[in-house]
Amino acid sequence: MLIELSIRHFAIIEELTVQFEKGLTVLTGETGAGKSIIIDAIGLLLGGRGSAEFVRYGEKRAEIEGLFIVEENHPIMEKAMEVGIDVQDSMFILRRNITSQGKSICRVNGKLVTLAILREIGRTLVDIHGQHEHQTLIQPEEHIAMLDGFIQHKLSPTLEEYQNLYKRALQLQNQVTSLSKNEQEMAQKLDLFQYQLEEIEQAKLVPNEDIQLMDERHKLTHSEKLYSLLQDSYTSLYGEGRGLDFLSTAVTHLEEAANIDQELKALLESVSNSYFLLEEAAFTIRDRVEQIEFDPNRLEFIESRLHDIQRLKRKYGESVDDILEYASRVEEDLDSIIHKDDRIIKLKAELDVLWRDILVEAKALTAIRKQGAKELTEAIHGQLRSLYMEKTIFDVRVTEKARSKFSPLIDGQATPFGQDGIDSVEFYLSTNPGEPMKQLSKVASGGEISRIMLAIKSIFSNQQGVTSVIFDEVDTGVSGRVAQAIAEKIHAISIGSQVLCITHLPQVAAMADSHLYIHKQEENERVKTSVKLLSTEEKINEIARMISGVEMTDLTIQHAKELLELAELHKQPA
Structure with a gap:
């Protein structure tokens, strides 16, 4: 509140x-x-x-x-x-x-x-x-929402299932429409997709290849500096008068000290372990130094390969993985175009089955709405009687929507599917005995509309939340x-x-x-x-x-x- x-x-x-x-x-x-x-x-x-x-x-x-x-x-x-x-x-x-x-x-x-x-x-x-919002009440297109609100607990599961199927049908219909476009446009796409796919396939790309090549290029470009740094590191550790030599002397002295003071054995073990670890590291550095070689031909190949990949990136994606993913999509689109007639036949068959399933749900919606219309009519009559409109006859009519040339055909008959089903809902009214039922918008005065609106609000106030x-x-x-x-x-x-x-x-x-x-x-x-x-x-x-x-x-x-x-x-x- x-x-x-x-x-x-x-x-x-x-x-x-x-x-x-x-x-x-x-x-x-x-x-x-x-x-x-x-x-x-x-x-x-x-x-x-x-x-x-x-x-x-x-x-x-x-x-x-x-x-x-x-x-x-x-x-x-x-x-x-x-x-x-x-x-x-x-x-x-x-x-x-x-x-x-x-x-x-x-x-x-x-x-x-x-x-x-x-x-x-x-x-x-x-x-x-x-007082100026009675237009909602007298607009027929708003009546279906009012009826659906009245029976929402009964209607919601069926309506949700219908809308899911209807959404899928529209997606399939869009695919059929897209595939059925003019032959010239399809031919142009076919040529383009074939060229793009061939260009990407000729490159023989490998996932993450660009990242691996850039890492290798970086190492080759700086191979001389890398050799110098590793060689200096090795000579600093290994050799007479170098780091390991001094550490070996320290181990020898600590062994003699530990024989005198047993509490130094833990320290001796720690220093000894450090010596062996550093010795192993020195040998690893030596092996890496021996493996380093500067290969101008390999560097030239990498530069050329990266240039080709960069050219493809400008067209098809920001990475090799993006390019390969794009190629996969193009291959699917190409297959759709080449086999488009078969694809259209398959989609139309699937769509025909889907429309029939949707019609079942639509008819279920109609049945629920017609029963709900009776209940809403009865409820409104009860409210109108308390507002001194006991001779007024109110009716909620559920009919089929108007067909159009875009309505899907089921067994040769157009079916007017829409987002909420195939139903049209409209309120009718007769305010005096002997008068025929007419559309609410054409027969009610301002005062009558106020009372009808109030009757509807009385019914809906607890349901609207x-x-x-x-x-x-x-x-x-x-x-x-x-x-x-x-x-x-x-x-x-x-x-x-x-x-x-x-x-x-x-x-x-x-x-x-x-x-x-x-x-x-x-x-x-x-x-x-x-x-x-x-x-x-x-x-x-x-x-x-x-x-x-x-x-x-x-x-x-x-x-x-x-x-x-x-x-x-x-x-x-x-």
């Missing part, structure tokens, strides 16, 4: 910090006071589109920061781990700055993130639904008993969670667990927005104002008290 929101230099808000609680929080106030601006700020914090226009006039940047606390198993935890965000005590601090040039800086728990990541995280935290739901004046266009029903429905969604609601309905305000009053005032010739948590008495007065409009009377105050009393009775557990 959203615990605290801080806003600085955003639109008409100079500086504002608001704390939120669980349950239903309503925001009320005069038109233009800044209620929706606060929701806009939350939207930007969650990755919404920003611009320089949001920055308060005369300021360099707008700053928005929000503190959220989530459950330990919340989906955001996995995303945080994926992008390297440190999380402590299940707390998330989102911060977004927008400069006067329109640039955005986004942080989550102090870590800089892209706007895309902020948007992905924000989507799991808050669901904002405003979001920590908070925000309603921005979704109660527009309703009144009377419908307003009361909407108030009760919004409160029901808030039970055990968090709902923030901007409203002009006194019935909704009366249901609030927390009531925030938004007002603006002029200070130093600038408009300033502030927020106040209302006491019980202030809440009565505000609801009375909402009832009467401007003037409050004893009757409106009494009416406000009655609304609050009724709201408290409704909140009592049955």
Whole structure:
């Protein structure tokens, strides 16, 4: 849930910090006071589109920061781990700055993130639904996602299997398309690949050959210096009056000393061992000296070989191993081109079998969706009855997508496969008895859309996993008993969670667990927005104002008290 929101230099808000609680929080106030601006700020914090226009006039940047606390198993935890965000005590601090040039800086728990990541995280935290967002509900292409969300536990395994097969089919289809390109292009590739492969094969490269040759070249180039250094080392150790000679004398003296002092035997043994080790090393140095020879022909061969390898590196890779790997790939591509007709026949056969397997999974998806459509229809009808739309008939229709010329053929019949199957989902509605079912977008009024949306939110609120739901004046266009029903429905969604609601309905305000009053005032010739948590008495007065409009009377105050009393009775557990 959203615990605290801080806003600085955003639109008409100079500086504002608001704390939120669980349950239903309503925001009320005069038109233009800044209620929706606060929701806009939350939207930007969650990755919404920003611009320089949001920055308060005369300021360099707008700053928005929000503190959220989530459950330990919340989906955001996995995303945080994926992008390297440190999380402590299940707390998330989102911060977004927008400069006067329109640039955005986004942080989550102090870590800089892209706007895309902020948007992905924000989507799991808050669901904002405003009066202008009914378009989602009336867009048919969005309906399949709503139905799938409703039945996700039943649908997910089959959908995952379908999508894996579909992805494989698209890969095979791309291979077929690639191999079926025009003959001229294939001929050009054939000539190129044959030339490249022949050039690499003629070089007769050996893995790591370049590294070995460069090491040998280094030794040959410095062979005279190496001979001199090893010879000097040997003569320093071996010979009369040299290192080993002196060490031999030391051993002799230590033997006599050890006969006198037994405690010196360990020292004698150590020095003796050192003598024999050095003697062996001296002989090894002597052997290496004898092996050193300067071979100009071998050095010339190495230089030539490295030059040829370097020429191949410029074309095919940074190392001999890279060149050999490239040759392997070219050989495969060459084989594909030479035998492309056979390859195309084989791929098409494999693809035909795969499309049939996909069709089985697609039909399984259709069956699950059709059963889910019945369940969703029934659930929405139950919600609509409680919103005084008992005569409204709602239907979730699952049909086959429209075929196109690109649809795969199975037994000569085009099958409209897509990322989510072969289904098209659309909501239909009849608002009055005797009227035919029509597409939701063509028959519902603003008030009806508000109630249908609320019915759907009531069903989905527990399934979406979001920590908070925000309603921005979704109660527009309703009144009377419908307003009361909407108030009760919004409160029901808030039970055990968090709902923030901007409203002009006194019935909704009366249901609030927390009531925030938004007002603006002029200070130093600038408009300033502030927020106040209302006491019980202030809440009565505000609801009375909402009832009467401007003037409050004893009757409106009494009416406000009655609304609050009724709201408290409704909140009592049955």
